[in-house]
Amino acid sequence: MVDWAFAVSVGSMLAGDGPTVTRAEADAVVAELRAGATRSTGLVRDFTGLDAANGTAPILVVDRPGWVRANAEGFQVATGPMMRKLADKREPHRIAQRVGSKVTGAEVGGLLGFLASKVLGQFDPFHGSAGRLLLVAPNIVHVERELGVDPADFRLWVCLHEETHRVQFTAVPWMRDHLFSEIEAISDTIEPSSLLEGGLERITDAIKAGRNGGSIVDMFSTPAQREILDRVTGMMSLLEGHADVVMDDVGPQVIGSVKEIRAKFTKRREGIGALDRILRRLLGLEAKMAQYRDGARFVRAVVDKVGMDEFNAVWAEPAHLPSKAELSDHDAWIRRVLN
Template sequence: MTLLDSARAVAGASGDDAVDWAAVADAAKGATDAGALDLTSADREGYASDVRAARARIRRVSGLDFDVPETIDVQNRHHWIDANVETFRRAFAPLEREAAFPGVARTFNTATTAGTLSFVAGRVLGQYDPLLLAESDDHRLYFVHPNIVAAAISMDVAVPRFRRWIAFHEVTHAAEFGAAPWLGDHLETRLREGVDGLSRAELHADAFSELVTTMTAVEGYAELLMDRAFDDSFDDLRRKLDERRRDEGPLGDLLKRLLGFHLKREQYERGKAFFDAVADARDVETAGLVWESPEHLPSDTELDEPMRWVARVAA
């Protein structure tokens, strides 16, 4: 498909729903180079070996008991778009149930959703997918091979080393959801509350605030485990990846801000500072108490005052 095909897919958006999801998938893929997925047997074994090593190291460092997903997908960008179209569809279902959308609004919604997926598909390296709001209890681990290779080459680092670093990060998320069976339901509930409110033209600020706070804990704890479990040096990888993100130019920076990428970076940094402080004052096992129950999640205030959380949870 070409960019022209993408435009045609959006223009042809149809149906009575807020978004024409088939058109979203076609348009996003039309605007995105799929990327090469010419994996050797050594490449495939490399991904599997990295995930196994990450699981063993993270179990040892964290003391958490968890499994990695049965399904580990090494994808190109189009595969990633198809998987995430389904996630978007599930998340926005309440909006579609509550209102009929005229053609212009449907076309706009279809175009903006497709643009978002296309932009992210060109940048995402790996993803742990807990399949929120899905009927299945399965969860999955994705690696976008063309992006991993392109990023490693652009940063002048060895592809196997960079791939392993990404594997460790994504497996930390599997550790979190495996250690906290309630976490998926907690996130689903807050997401449903927020989107249901929007479908009635209401803003459920508390639901979205709790969602952001929880995701800050998820990203921050992942950073803590990644730093302490990775079996190689990583300072240069983190520095070069940050430099690469900053060098995307003013248009890329504008798009990232519009899509909330700066907020995600703030989640990483704020959450990491919280868990580093807890682990330094106590230990990694104390930091892991966050996954014992929803009540152990830090509040927004406690994220900036970690010792208040320690006093409440680990006294």
């Protein structure tokens, strides 16, 4: 269904190279990001109480094409359950004839190419048994230059956020399997015969109406899928918000300009252009920004009320994850889980 090699080729071409740096500058950035990620492990452990062994996942400092390749591999794993269902239904050939693996490859490549110029870092839980940490050096250099912030401070700030995700998935061993189970659950709700039926019309109507922000996920989700997506939203908001709290609360101990970085970074998010905003909305990235905000508010509210040790009950089992509704009602989560 997807020509993954073509997707990587298209995505790498669209992503571009990023800012111009000398070989010496590039080597220095790579070394500093690796050191920052390694240093962050202990900082995250001390602040959160989550114990993740050092060196369980490789740290990869990549360029934009490297990020595209890594995420194409991740997409292959993540979409595996859906692909298997399509094969079981004996419909992939008909769908492939209608769409074509080159076309779907170009679409995936276009998505990856757009994102490859935006992402600063990412923990990839789909790689092997332990995942891997990706830090996109050109984008980090681009943003630190654009913001005019201290490069060493900004790089460590980014590393704190991304290393928190590695700690989350490593110290909480059920997290990765739980994420996979939710992906499989979504795949189980997909009917291959209607996967593409009316797709263009739904996209056009949703964009015109601005329904639910007009994201592609919202356009295609059935009631059963939305129920699963609400659970995933709660989980991902927790993970993103928790990482934001770590980077901002640990930051003042080791990053002198953390307040300046946060203020400028937040302002930059608000100042994106109209076309970029439309693409972000379509791809669900506006919703992802809300995940940072909602998740961080939830984490801070619970920790302020019961302390970090009690908050860490959230990692005990999947049933302790906050629902989408509980993100804005932390007392409800406290009553359900802690009382």
